[in-house]
Amino acid sequence: MSAGVEIRNVSKQFGNGVQALDDVSLSVAAGEVLCIVGPSGSGKSTLLRTVNRLETVTAGDVLLDGESIHTAGRQLNALRQKAGMVFQQFNLFPHLTVLDNITLAPLKVRGESMTTVKPRAQSLLDRVGLGDRGNSFPSQLSGGQQQRVAIARALAMQPDVMLFDEPTSALDPEMVGGVLDVMKDLASEGMTMLVVTHEMGFARAVADRVVFMESGRIEHIAEPENFFEPASGSRLDLFLGQVLR
Numbered sequence: 743m744s745a746g747v748e749i750r751n752v753s754k755q756f757g758n759g760v761q762a763l764d765d766v767s768l769s770v771a772a773g774e775v776l777c778i779v780g781p782s783g784s785g786k787s788t789l790l791r792t793v794n795r796l797e798t799v800t801a802g803d804v805l806l807d808g809e810s811i812h813t814a815g816r817q818l819n820a821l822r823q824k825a826g827m828v829f830q831q832f833n834l835f836p837h838l839t840v841l842d843n844i845t846l847a848p849l850k851v852r853g854e855s856m857t858t859v860k861p862r863a864q865s866l867l868d869r870v871g872l873g874d875r876g877n878s879f880p881s882q883l884s885g886g887q888q889q890r891v892a893i894a895r896a897l898a899m900q901p902d903v904m905l906f907d908e909p910t911s912a913l914d915p916e917m918v919g920g921v922l923d924v925m926k927d928l929a930s931e932g933m934t935m936l937v938v939t940h941e942m943g944f945a946r947a948v949a950d951r952v953v954f955m956e957s958g959r960i961e962h963i964a965e966p967e968n969f970f971e972p973a974s975g976s977r978l979d980l981f982l983g984q985v986l987r
Contacts, residue, residue, distance in 0.1 A: 744772040744934040745807035745824060745902035747793055752802035754788055754958075762788040764958040765802070772902075773932040777945035780955035781981060786938045787907050789955070793936065794825040794905065807902055819851065826896030827905040830912050832888040834880040834895075840867065841876035844895045852899070859898070866894035870924050886917030893924055904928060906937040942985055946970060954978045 747770040754763040763785050770776050778786045791797040792804050795811050795818060804811040806824055834843050844863040848854045867873045870890040872883075880888050889909060896904065906925065910918045922944050929935060929948050939945060945952050945966060952969040954962040962969070962978050970982065 744932055746770055746772040746774075746934065747903060747936065748805040749789070749792070750803050750805070752789070752792055752804060753800045754785075754792065754797060755800045762958050763792070763799075766958070766960055767802075768953070768960065768963075770934060770936060772934055774950045775929045775933075775935045775937065775948055776951050776953060777949040778936065778938045778953045778955060779940065779942070779945060779981075779985075780953075780961075784955040785958040786955050788958075790827075790905050790907050790936055790938050793903070794822045794827060796827070823851065823899050824901055825903045825905055826899055826901035827907065828889070828892050828896050828909045830908045832880070832885070832892045832912075834888055834891060836880050838879075839876065840872070840878050840880070840883070840891050843880070843891060844898045847895070848898050863894070863898055866897050867891075869897075869927070870894050871920065884917060885913045886920045889913060889917075889921045890924055893921070893928075903934045903936070906935065906939070908938050908940065910939070910941060940985060942970075942982075954981065956981075 749766055749768040752763055752766045755761050766789060778789065780786050788797055792799055793806065799812050803813065806821060809821060810816060811821055838846065841863055844866060845856065845859045848859040849856065864876060867876055870893055872887060872890055875883065883891065910921050913921065922941065926948055949966055951963055952966055953960055956977060
């Protein structure tokens with residue numbers, strides 16, 4: 743089951759006075775794939791992290807499946823379980839096997855039994871093309887394989903929304919394709935996805951809409967066929983000229 747996300751007039755100012763987000767509003771429909779692009783420091787990752795409250799907001803709110811994330815008193819852990827997140831770094835526990843990394847959160851956070859969780863974990867490993875690596879340790883896997891395990895780990899919590907924060911930026915170029923293929927499969931199955939990415943080919947091929955951010959604001963949003971069309975002299979044009987050349 744997928745869920746929608748609504749970002750309402752969100753601002754975020756850090757303690758050092760940096761305005762990371764400036765009155766951002768955005769609606770993402772259930773089943774939609776939204777890619778967020780922009781220069782470094784534009785607020786992309788900060789925006790993504792407000793969706794599961796890894797970052798608090800200075801003003802505004804985020805609704806996940808119609809429920810407020812940032813209102814005081816919310817059951818944050820329950821809401822966070824609806825939004826799986828995959829980071830730039832894999833953050834796997836090095837002392838646990840792949841299978842144990844995937845089963846840990848459902849067992850400890852959701853209180854599920856191993857008889858329920860282990861078959862799901864194995865199915866997810868099969869899904870990301872690593873069905874035979876359940877007993878391996880992270881150090882025995884390539885970077886791309888570790889990131890696919892990280893995706894399987896997030897999916898093990900059966901989220902309604904998946905958040906990806908530059909999931910291929912730490913990978914060698916030859917490792918990128920396998921991770922993007924898994925993400926494409928998720929998109930084709932109707933998973934709601936918010937993806938901060940520098941992979942313009944992925945955004946063009948998979949996204950329903952693409953957002954361009956700069957200086958903490960959304961400067962442009964469009965479907966891919968229009969997003970990548972030049973609009974002479976715009977800041978988006980300059981950005982695309984740099985990343986596509």
